[in-house]
Amino acid sequence: MAKSKKKKQEDFQKVKLKVGKRLPKGQNVTNTSFKTHAIQVVQQIKSDGAQPSTHRKLNIADLLPKCQHYSISVRHDGVTGLRELMTLHPHMITSQLAVIIEKALPLIMDKDSNVRQACLKLFKLVFTSTPTQQIEPFFPVLSAHLCCAMTHIYDDIQHDSLEVFDLLLDTYPLLIANNSGQLLQNFIEQISRQQNVTKGQKSNLSLAVKPDSKYSVQRWRSGILSRIYKLLMVLLTWRFTDTSTSGLGDKGHEYTAVSCIPLQFPSSVADSWERPGFKLKSITATSVTSSKGDNFTDFATSLIPLLVQCWVECRSSQGQHKVKDNLVSPGSVTVMLHVMQVLHLLWQCLDSAADTTNTAVKGICGSHEKEFVHHFMTYFPYSIQDNAGHRNATAAAHRKSKKEASQVTAEALNLSVCEVMTFLVETTNDKTLSTSIGDYLCACLAMEQLGPDLSKTLAAILQRFLTVCHDTDLVESMVEHALGRYNKAHPLSTEKRLYLELFTSLFLDSKTQLPNVGVLMDQFFQTLPDLLPHVYCESPQMAALIVRVMRQAACQRCRPLLDNLETNFLSILDVTDGLFSQTEEALQHGLLDTLYWVPHFTTQLLTRLVSLCHHGNVSSTVSLHLLDILHTRFQRDIDGEKHTENDVTMTTSYLSFLLSVLAVTPTCYIPDRNRLSLEQEKQDGCHMTSAPEIDWNVSSERWKKHTVLVDRVLHHLHQVPDVSSLGDVLLSFWCPLLTVPNKVCITTIFGCVKCLKVFKAALNQSNQSLTDAVVKICISLAMEMVTTVTSEDNLSQIHKDLWECVTQCLVAVPYIINKYFIAIHNLLQTCSEETAVTAMRSVTHILQDQSTAALPLSVERHLEAIQDKVKKCFPNVVNTQCWKDLMYCSSLVANQRSVAMSCDE
Known part of the structure; x- marks a missing residue:
């Protein structure tokens, strides 16, 4: 059905346009507009893992810009991120120190408190990990920012700047x-x-009060x-x-001082640093704003x-x-x-x-x-x-x-007042000030309990006040109270040490003169030897302090201390229960230095010193130090003594001490070794039936220490004046020891034979018993050593030292060497063939020594007699190797003798 005319007109209706209204859109127009939403990526995934980063994958380049961001939270994240990065990678602190200081340091003046605290934590990490040499070039920048924060207009920033100052002061x-x-x-x-300064005012500064501040004044x-x-x-x-x-x-x-190691650079580089703009600032240089002077x-x-x-x-x-x-x-x-x-x-x-x-x-x-x-x-x-x-x-x-x-x-406040006002006591004439301070200090000394800080402050005040106070009665009263507190304090307490140092400074300092305290001073020094045994185990530092004070007081001839030491040294030097052998070597040296000043040495004390020299816990260094001290003391007494009779007495006591050191038998032995028994020697008709048995059991450590002591004793014996006239001391000491049929340790024999060359004037025909004992000992040592295989290292060293000792002893005195060969000749008349071979080997070993060139003329005659005796009594020995060695050595001695005689002609 066709459209009506009316509807056809509606399809082509003209649009009416009105002013102020938008044009309608065409029906055939396509809408091409679209809407989008932004996606914000908080964290990007990074593939570069070479640079150190935080757990959020942020590196140093990402964090530094955040420190200057306008947002408070971003600045806070930047500072905390830097701290995390430096914690995870400490090596970056040194490499990134300059940029960290440049970007993060201004944040100590940030307006937000959280940012400032985070910045403080960051620099606490940085400063504690950076040595002074590295931070010193940046310190002017640090100081400038700190001064800006301290003088900032906001109180919060000023308050937080004190924490920054504490950090810099500590580091x-x-x-x-x-x-x-x-x-x-x-x-x-x-x-x-x-x-504004008015007339009569001394300063234009007054205390500032800020009523609107949130901090109390x-x-x-x-x-x-x-x-x-x-x-x-x-x-x-x-x-x-x-x-x-x-x-x-x-x-x-x-704090420990900064040790700067000087570096060597080329001259061109060093010259360039001296030019303006390149001169380095020394770490010890004084700044322009120095506070000195x-x-x-x-x-x-x-x-x-x-x-x-x-x-x-x-x-x-x-x-x-x-x-x-x-x-x-x-x-x-x-x-x-x-x-x-x-x-x-x-x-x-x-x-x-x-x-x-x-x-x-x-x-x-x-x-x-x-x-x-x-x-x-x-x-x-x-x-x-x-x-x-x-x-x-x-x-x-x-x-x-x-x-x-x-x-x-x-008490802390009052003692601080005393500290300040003590400086005025010396300059003021007001006795009331001294009395007020002195009375309060006496009251403090009478208190039952004082903390360690207060005790330290009180001791410091006393040390200054007692030296500047002019009231002698007050000084005496205060010293008496202080001495009472010192006596009541525990030996290991800090207070005991403080008053010990105080009295040492007051009584031993030559610049300090305290009148009317002589009795109190004597009471103090008398307590030192009794105090030492209570502290040496628990507190070596306290013991070292006591020994140092004792040594200083002894050097100044403090008589009460020396009298106390004269009786207490016996217990101190006891090798069993005494503290000397249980203390450190440095403390032992200090005690021996104090021993030098003891007025009198009793026989019991000298005996104790002899045992101490060979004690296992006393090193050879300490033993040598003891010998040197006694020798120096002996020379001092000899030079200062006027009476000859006293000189002889002191010399006799000193020689007895030295000889006793040589004769002490060590107590540490090693297992027995194979040697000729005493019973076999008796069966062979050996000469040793009247000589002591030799005990060879000694450790290598003891032998080494003993040889060192013997050498030092011989050195001191050579310095004793007119020692040759004191042969009676040697006779009375050595003869009973070498003639008894008991065991004698090899160390004692070694010391005896070694020192005979010093007393060679006493070894003559008038001292028949001593020379006979020496000859028997030399024969026993020689025959013992040639029959023993020295496979062990310590025995090899012992034999080497003994051969040298025996040879020197025989050659030193012609009378001894003659008696030695006569005794060998007599031995060959009654001994067995085995013993004869041993005797021949011992004679050969002695002749092989180079020092035998100085043998007397009678030696040739004795050797001929020995050869004849061997041919007559032991014809089977003539074809052995030991006989050939003896003949060869005898011919060498004869040739050397003929050469010497021709040279003399």
Whole structure:
């Protein structure tokens, strides 16, 4: 059906356009628009694993830009990421140190607290892993950022800058000391403000108060003063006293000096460094803002009025409550203590930095003397007020006060006041000041318990106060109280050591003169020998200190100590229970040095020293040191003695001691070896039936030590004056030992024969018994050694030393060598063929020594007689090798004799 005319017109209807309306879209237009959504990738997967990265795959290049991002969270992530990266890869700290300091160091002044704390943790890791030599070129940048943080407009940043300062002070104290001038000034600016100077005022600085600050005034000032105290301690340690290592404050934190190894470079390189722009700064160079000398004096002059103002403010109102008389509020005691500690260090620094006349200290003390006495000593000593009864105090404030009161005691505050005011005692004429300080120190000495820190402070105050106080009665009373506390202290306690050092400094220092304390000084030195046995096992350091004090006092001829040592040395040197053999070698040397000054040596003491020389726990070095000390003492007594009779007595005692050292038998043996038995010698008709049996059982260590001692004894014997006239001492000592039929150790025989050449004048025909004993010993040694196979190393060394000893003894005295060959000739008349062979071998061995060229003429006659006797009694021996060796050696002796006679003609 066809459309109607009306509908046909609707299909082609004209669109009417109106003003302000959009044109309709065509029906045949395709809409090609589309919408998209952005996908944010938080972490990209990286295929490059060569660079070190964190657990989130971020390397150093990704983390450094984050440190300068505008977002707080991104900066925080950057700093924590750097810390993680440095922890996982410590080697990157050295290689990336410059960029880390450049990018991350400004964040110590970031406006966000979390970022600042994260930055502090990062640099704590970096600084503790970086030596001073590497951080020193960057330290000016560190110092500049630290100064900016300390003087920042925001209190939070200033507060956190103190933690950065603590970190730098703990890790690089020397660099802080060399750049301390600006830091000290910044500390002053943190607690003070400029004011208009009026007539009569000494300074234009006054304490600053910030009512809108969230930190309390006292806590803020306490923190600043504690940092000034630490910095002054570093200055005193590294700059003014020039020490390599020292403790810092009560914490006992020690620093070690930086050791710089000089490097050798080409001259061209060294010359280029001297040009402007290339000159290297020395680590020990003083910065422009040095605090030494006049600059430090100006700093002290500016700081002292502020310290006094802090003290006065603490003594004034505390809220609505007034502190009266000598009571101090718990909230103020910490600031007051820090004020005193800073003042004390200022005196010490000025005293060390000024000239020998201490003009700086005297000038500042003189200008503030009245002010100090008025503010510090008016209500001295102080007590801490109990805040429990204050109703208006909040619970938090009460807990804070209680915590501060538990940390700082009234004794600590009062002793700090004494430390400061002691510097004024020497310059002031006010006896009241000395009396107040002295009475309180006596009261402290009478207290039952004092902590180690307070005991250390008290000892330091006493050491200075006793040297500057002019009241002799007060000094005597204080020394008596201190000696009583020293006697009551435990031998191993720190307090015992402190007072031991105190009395040593007071009594032995030549610059210190304490009148009316002679009796107390004697009482102190008498306790030292009795104290030593109680500490040598548990505390070697304390024992070393006691020995050092004893040695110093003995050198100054302290009679009470020497009298006590004269009786106590017997127990000290006991080889069984004495402490000498159980202590270290250094301590043994110190005790022997003290022994040098003992007035009299008894026979019992000399016997104890002889046993000590050969004790197993005493090394050969210590034994030689003992011999040297006694020899030096003997020479001193001989040179200083006037009476000849006393000279002879001392010489006789000394010779007896030396000979006793040679005759001591060691107690450490090795298993027996094969040798001729005494029974076989008797059956053979050997000459040794009247001689002592030789005990060869001695260890190689003991033999080595004994030979060293014998050589040193012989060296000292040669230096004894007119030793040849004292042959009676040798006869009375050696004859009973060498003639008894008991066992005698080979070490004793060795020492006996070895020293005979020193007493060769005593070996003559008048001393028949001694020469006979010596000849028998030499024959026994020679025959024993030729029959023994020396497969062991120690026996080989022993035989070598003995052959040398026997040969020297026979050659030294012609009368002895003649008797030796006569005794061999007599032996061949009654012995067996085996013994005769042994005797021939021993004679051959002695003739083979080169020193036999000096044999007397009678030796040839004795050798001919021995040869005839062998041919007659033992014809079977003539064809053996031992007979051929004997004939060959005899011919050599005859040829040497003929050559010598022809040369003389």
